[in-house]
Amino acid sequence: MSNYRVIFEDPEQPEQPACVLVPSDNWLEEAKAGLLPPISVYWALQDDEQQAIAEGLHDTFKHDPEKHAAQWAAPRIGPLTEEEAIEYLIMKDIPRHIWSVEYNRPMFKIVKTADVPSDRQFRNAWRLAA
Amino acid sequence: MSTLKADVVQNATGGATTLTDLYPARAWVNWRQTGTVAILSDGGVSSITDNGVGLATVGFSSTKSDANYGFNGSVNTYYTSSRWDVHCIERNLTLVRSTSSVPVNMGFGGYAEFDFVRVTAVITE
Numbered sequence: 001m002s003n004y005r006v007i008f009e010d011p012e013q014p015e016q017p018a019c020v021l022v023p024s025d026n027w028l029e030e031a032k033a034g035l036l037p038p039i040s041v042y043w044a045l046q047d048d049e050q051q052a053i054a055e056g057l058h059d060t061f062k063h064d065p066e067k068h069a070a071q072w073a074a075p076r077i078g079p080l081t082e083e084e085a086i087e088y089l090i091m092k093d094i095p096r097h098i099w100s101v102e103y104n105r106p107m108f109k110i111v112k113t114a115d116v117p118s119d120r121q122f123r124n125a126w127r128l129a130a
Numbered sequence: 131m132s133t134l135k136a137d138v139v140q141n142a143t144g145g146a147t148t149l150t151d152l153y154p155a156r157a158w159v160n161w162r163q164t165g166t167v168a169i170l171s172d173g174g175v176s177s178i179t180d181n182g183v184g185l186a187t188v189g190f191s192s193t194k195s196d197a198n199y200g201f202n203g204s205v206n207t208y209y210t211s212s213r214w215d216v217h218c219i220e221r222n223l224t225l226v227r228s229t230s231s232v233p234v235n236m237g238f239g240g241y242a243e244f245d246f247v248r249v250t251a252v253i254t255e
Contacts, residue, residue: 001168013224020180022161024169027176027191042230045193049229062196063229071192072144093177093189093231118165120245124182 002028004086005116008098008108009128018126020116023089031085037074039091044070046096086110105130145192156199157190157253163236163245170248184243187225187233188251194229199255201227205236206248213239216249 006021030036044067052061080088090099090108098107109128117126141147146156157174161167167180177189203216217235219225225233234251237243 010224016224017182019182020167022167022169022178022180024159024172024175024177024191026172030191042193046230049197053226058197058226063193065195068193068195069143069145072140089177093179113166116166120164120183123245126182 001025001113002086003082003113004110005113006086006090006094006108006110007116007128008094010095010098011101011103011107012097017124018128021089021094023086027089028082028085031080031088032082034076034079036077036080036088037071038077039088041067041070041074042092043096083110153254155252156194156255157188158251159188160248160250161186162247163249164247174253181225181233182243183245184237185233185235186249187231188253189231190229190253194253194255197227197229199232199253201232202252202254203234203236204250205246207246214244214246215239215241216251 002023002025004023007018008021009018010016045063048063048067049061052058094108106128139147155173159172159175159178160170161178162170163180163186167178169175169178174191175188176191179187179189181187201218203218205214205216207214215237218227219233219235220227227233232251232253234249235243236246236249
């Protein structure tokens with residue numbers, strides 16, 4: 001099991017509780033083995049889909065076959081350490097406005113798994129400590 | 131009859147192979163939404179995100195060609211109630227079903243959101 005979790009908040013939804021990203025061990029193994037494409041491949045696909053959503057065309061949207069195939073056809077980026085893989089995963093699976101924009105406080109934090117509370121009694125009140 | 135032995139089968143670009151009249155799961159994940167949330171086992175999934183009580187997002191290892199994939203979810207529970215629900219969220223204020231992830235809402239019929247000891251999501255295309 002990964003040693004890390006990523007806690008983040010969405011500045012556009014301040015009333016929502018903090019979220020906790022849990023990496024897949026299988027995916028981490030792929031990252032460590034150097035099997036991932038450049039992150040720009042995923043961003044290009046995300047951009048196209050966001051545009052379709054903005055235009056109200058999401059129900060009939062289909063990715064461009066060439067861009068879609070780039071996930072497997074693009075040159076691999078080489079082996080990553082677990083820490084580098086977590087940074088890659090942040091850029092892949094956490095909405096871009098959360099980690100790419102500078103706010104007046106951090107909106108995400110990489111933490112040790114053991115540091116995430118296991119008591120979920122007040123889960124919907126969790127906030128990211130400064 | 132012939133026997134085909136191979137460790138990996140891919141399509142021409144390295145992606146998922148299309149099998150005539152067979153539609154296997156494209157991604158699946160089994161996770162614990164109680165205590166310290168953890169993935170128990172998975173295939174084709176890069177992460178899950180714990181979004182709060184009864185709410186999670188499953189991130190896919192590879193982006194799907196469109197967002198019209200099939201979703202199937204289930205939970206295990208220690209409780210006697212047989213009324214539970216697992217939904218794929220189409221869209222709410224913060225989450226949207228997309229080609230790269232699917233938001234999942236789980237709870238008892240009624241509808242009370244709840245964290246279950248084991249949640250399973252399966253994606254088919």
